[in-house]
Amino acid sequence: MKTLQQVLAHKTHQGIISIAPNRPVYDALIILAEYQIGALAVIKDGELVGIFSERDYAREVILKGRSSKTTTVSEVMTSKVITGKPDDLVESAMSTMLEKRIRHLPVVEQNKMLGMLSIGDILKETIHYQQTLIAQLESYIHS
Template sequence: MKTLQQVLNQKTHQGIISIAPNRPVYDALVILAEYKIGALAVIRDGVLVGIFSERDYAREIVLKGRSSKTTRISEVMTEKVITGKPDELVESAMSTMLEKRFRHLPVVDNGKMLGMLSIGDILKETISYQQELIKQLENYIHS
């Protein structure tokens, strides 16, 4: 099974899509729509300080009747972010994401964010690994 760094290396978009905590939520929504993603890293002075997701928007803006144009990201972002390490195996990350019930995992090494993986990225890699394993077992059986 691959490491998180190997999965990050395979992604077509290598850049980190982020937003500053002092920006309005509306700006985050524009970025999410533009890149067709579900979450943004919230970065201040080069350091990951939170994550803002569609889930945060639904729970903290829509359901509470707040304005996305006047509410700042820092007011509604998830601050306690679980991160993965580049040498962590996909299987371990998937277990953590499923157990803790979150869909976006920033990969961080020595305080520096390397990228973000979604549960879709993790599942895609897991399925690919299992398909390859099945193929190898079938070849072994037939030889």
């Protein structure tokens, strides 16, 4: 099974899509829509300080009657971020994401964010791994 670093290396978009904590939630929503993603890394002075997701928006802005133009990302972001390491295996990341009920996992090494993986990225890699394993087993059985 691949490591998180290997999965990141095969993602199609370049760079880390992020926002500063002092920006309005409205700006974060524009970025989410533009890139068609569900979460943004919140970066301050080059360091990951939180994650802003569609879930944060729904729970902390809409349901509480706040304005997305006057509320800052830092007011509603998830600040206790669960992260993965580049050498973690996909299987381990999936277990963490399911156990913690999270959909996005920043990959961090020495306080530097390398990228973000979604549950979709992890699931896609797991399915590919299982299909390859099945094909190898079928080949072994038929030989």
